[in-house]
Amino acid sequence: MPGKQPNLFAFNDIDALAPALRSYIIACQNSGLTRHDVFKVAVSGGSLPNTLAEALLAEPKSEEDVIKFDKWELFFADERAVPLDHEDSNYALVKKELLDKIPASMGQPIVHPIDAEYLNDTQELADQYEKKLVGSFAKGDSVKLPIFDLLLLGSGPDGHTCSLFPGHPLLRETDAWVAPIEDSPKPPPRRITLTLPVVTHAVRIAFVATGAAKKEIMKEIFEVGNGLPCALVNEAAGDRCSWFTDNAAVEGVQFPRRSFL
Numbered sequence: 001m002p003g004k005q006p007n008l009f010a011f012n013d014i015d016a017l018a019p020a021l022r023s024y025i026i027a028c029q030n031s032g033l034t035r036h037d038v039f040k041v042a043v044s045g046g047s048l049p050n051t052l053a054e055a056l057l058a059e060p061k062s063e064e065d066v067i068k069f070d071k072w073e074l075f076f077a078d079e080r081a082v083p084l085d086h087e088d089s090n091y092a093l094v095k096k097e098l099l100d101k102i103p104a105s106m107g108q109p110i111v112h113p114i115d116a117e118y119l120n121d122t123q124e125l126a127d128q129y130e131k132k133l134v135g136s137f138a139k140g141d142s143v144k145l146p147i148f149d150l151l152l153l154g155s156g157p158d159g160h161t162c163s164l165f166p167g168h169p170l171l172r173e174t175d176a177w178v179a180p181i182e183d184s185p186k187p188p189p190r191r192i193t194l195t196l197p198v199v200t201h202a203v204r205i206a207f208v209a210t211g212a213a214k215k216e217i218m219k220e221i222f223e224v225g226n227g228l229p230c231a232l233v234n235e236a237a238g239d240r241c242s243w244f245t246d247n248a249a250v251e252g253v254q255f256p257r258r259s260f261l
């Protein structure tokens with residue numbers, strides 16, 4: 001693997017993982033605030049929003065241990081082409097698991113969901129979402145790619161991340177920031193996703209992967225690579241990429257663990 005290796009952190013369980021994920025997010029938040037007085041973060045769906053809620057809604061342990069939601073701009077790393085109140089919507093999931101549970105005293109992030117007006121046309125849906133990013137990151141001559149302060153991602157059992165699936169032509173997209181997909185092997189089939197160059201250009205990328213069902217794919221991602229989307233992110237991002245896992249997900253995976261300090 002060229003460059004520095006990704007950080008692999010393994011914890012006994014999600015309850016042990018959550019406080020570490022929280023510290024990591026706070027460090028990313030604080031450097032975003034130092035850089036541009038805002039924290040630009042994108043999240044995926046799946047099991048992640050639930051773990052995020054456990055991490056972010058915990059009682060602060062010190063004066064530095066503060067989540068400043070009112071400084072957050074929250075985007076979606078991928079989204080399904082369904083209405084925002086649909087049970088398949090990542091927005092609905094994040095709202096239910098996290099946003100609705102944030103106490104008023106913690107402030108609220110600015111949230112950027114997809115524009116449901118364009119659900120019938122995934123290319124337009126992706127273009128319109130890209131426009132939101134352009135508005136926030138100022139795409140132009142000097143800005144070729146948006147630089148998120150942090151991407152919070154999951155890994156599927158086939159090694160996909162966002163809605164970037166193994167062997168899919170979308171992995172070769174180099175121009176668009178956001179792309180449509182009509183044939184996602186994970187239902188529902190119609191989605192939009194950040195493209196690989198956008199993912200790998202983030203300042204920091206954190207994967208959360210837990211449970212024994214992830215063991216085989218984690219071996220493949222970390223030991224073989226095989227062009228799997230998660231492995232491509234590891235290779236391109238090196239130590240800007242951190243994996244928050246539980247022991248069950250990485251049992252037998254031959255890759256050095258880092259201890260989380």
Ligand SMILES: O=C(O)[C@H](O)[C@@H](O)[C@H](O)[C@H](O)COP(=O)(O)O
Pocket residue numbers: 044045046047048078079080090153154155156157160161162163186
């Ligand atoms: O919309 C989606 O389907 C997700 O964004 C997807 O990329 C997810 O993050 C992974 O499939 C991992 O999901 P789990 O955490 O549930 O395994």
